Amino acid sequence: MNKMPGKNKAAYPFLIIAGSLACLVALSQLNISFSFKDFQFRKLDMLSDLRTSSPEDHTNRPALAGKTGDGRPSAADSTVTVKDSTGAVTVLPNPDAHHDFMSYTGIMQYASAQYGEDAAGMNAFFHALAELKAGKRKKVRIAYFGDSMIEGDLITGDLRDSLQQFFGGQGVGFVPITSVVASFRTTITHTFSKDWKDYNYKNSPPSSIGLGLSGHTFIPGSASWARFAPVKKPRLDKFDEISILFGPTVGTGVTVNDKGYTLSGNEEVNRMDLRQDTGQQTVTIKYANGTASPFYGVCFETDNGVYVDNYSFRGISGVELGHLSADMVRRMQQERHYDLVVLHYGANVLWRPELTDYSWYQRPMKKVMDSLRNDFPATSFLIIGTADKSYKKGDHYVTAPGVEALLSVQHDLAAEHGTAYWNLYAAMGGEGSMVKWVESDTPSANKDYTHFNRLGASKVASMLYKAIMDEYRQKNNIQ
Incomplete structure (x- = not known):
């Protein structure tokens, strides 16, 4: 049989490959992304394996103070310029330039250009503690907000006791x-x-x-x-x-x-x-x-000392704090002044273990933080990153994929609002730590693989107290 002129079948595979490649290159130039359920389709980067980071890291993600677009440390953004109450300009360090927020077990402090130097990180709180220790003031108060993780005075009771041992005080507070x-x-x-x-x-x-x-x-x-x-x-x-x-x-x-x-x-x-x-x-x-x-x-x-008020509310995510009126909060601050506000949430945000997109939570929580920062203008804030949470996958328990995704959101809120941040997940031991806490010979958490028992709550309080005191001693040059 004679071959028809101009039809070289041997070239077909090459033409198919070349055509497919041309389509992929064309698609890579479209700046679009969409998702289906938990799977995210993003712009194609043909040279991604040759880059240290993709263009998306620097163009599509907002960079917060002290970190790159992917949430990791950036030495270039290691400082932020703020003004204090007198208008004086100060350049403050952002520790995230030196620490990986996903693994660091100490307290990370942030400054934000939107808030003054006095309100950066936990500066005001540590100053208040130093004045209390020196006899220059009588009381320091902490408002500790959380969900069922702290109900019954869990965590807060042991934290209060440790602080009162060192700084003085007697009483359970609110x-x-x-x-x-x-x-x-x-x-x-x-x-x-x-x-x-x-x-x-x-x-x-x-x-x-x-x-x-x-x-x-x-x-x-x-x-x-x-x-x-x-x-x-x-x-x-x-x-x-x-x-x-x-x-x-x-x-x-x-x-x-x-x-x-x-x-x-x-x-x-x-x-x-x-x-x-x-x-x-x-x-x-x-x-x-x-x-x-x-x-x-x-x-x-x-008449003196440190007081930790437990504001637990079962089943909430922290967004509910947005229902509090500004007048009530400000008046409460006049009647019962708080030097530190702690926000400890996460268990009820992780209601779907495999969910990794928490933008639905970040948006309203940002509004809550904006309001609280305005209503407590001279108060320090500490955001506590969620604890590990495990779920059953197959025949064993593993860390929920959403844990690190939520930690990233909580960290971003801290960095953006110039507050302090403490990663409880990292302090517990990171991935798989909740399983160890539950299944150890002396369990520190309950069989729901979410909540601490009394022993575990005491351990968390001890770790938090140490983290606070390490920063306090460093801030005040105490050995």
């Missing part, structure tokens, strides 16, 4: 009027009547009632009461200074250990201070008469 974990808490004995109406993040109050800083507001019934008693532990075995925090009222009658008082105040947060009689330790607060006004909680302190 306690809400009622609590779903009151029977579980070991740092105070707390009982209450069942007729309090609890408005909270998950049970929105009417427009006339705002939420307290704990995310709860309590309205008394006709026979409502709450009782508090100290426990037989160092620094928790007696009450000294007692403060009742409540909302606006035109006259609410209460009794405290059968002695009558009238609450008054038209601010979002009001405070009535009492001093406990040395002969009577239990404090019983009863609603007596008048307007059934909002109650927030009771605080227990002495």
Whole structure:
């Protein structure tokens, strides 16, 4: 059979390959990306294997202070210029230029051009601690926000105890009027009547009632009461200074250990201070008469030292803090000044273990951070990166892919807002650490491979205390 002229079949494979390559090159010039479920299609880079980093790393991702577009250290961005309250310009270091945030187990501090030098990292907090130690001030307070990881005063109880051993102080700090974990808490004995109406993040109050800083507001019934008693532990075995925090009222009658008082105040947060009689330790607060006004909680302190207030709320991600009114937060800061705000969330964000895109969380959380930074203008902030969380894959448990993705988001929030950052996941031991904590001979976490038990919570508190004290000593040149 004769071959037709001009048809060289031997060239077909070459033409197919050349055509396919031409199509790929053409596609590589389109600056588009899209995703299907958890798989991400991105712009093709034909020379990616020859580069130290792809063009996408530097053009499509926003670079935050002290880090490259891929979230890793950059010596070129190792400083940031900020102004203090007097307008003086200062160039501050960003430690991320020297540390990998995904593996570093110490506290990383950031400065942001949007906030002053005094509010950078934990500067204000460490300054307050130094003044407390030197006798130049009486109290330093920490507001520690979190989810079920800290309920029942887990982590915060041990952290408070360690700080009070070193800096002084006695008392558990803020306690809400009622609590779903009151029977579980070991740092105070707390009982209450069942007729309090609890408005909270998950049970929105009417427009006339705002939420307290704990995310709860309590309205008394006709026979409502709450009782508090100290426990037989160092620094928790007696009450000294007692403060009742409540909302606006035109006259609410209460009794405290059968002695009558009238609450008054038209601010979002009001405070009535009492001093406990040395002969009577239990404090019983009863609603007596008048307007059934909002109650927030009771605080227990002495006249000096460090106080850590536990603001736990089960099942939330931290985004819910955006429901707090600016007026309430600012008024709370006037009545009960905080030198450090800790944000410890993550377990409820990792609801789908294999999810790795947390932009849906980062956007609203950025707004929360913006608001909190404005409402606590001179306060230090510490964002705690999520703990390890494992899920069953096949016949064994492994670290959820979303853990490191969420850590990156939390780190970015810290860097962007000039706060401090501590990676709990790295401190635990990184990948696979939750499995070890659960399955060790002496377990430190529960079989849900998410929550710490009391031993584990104490270990976390010890690691956090060490990280804080390492920075404090370095900041103040203490050996």
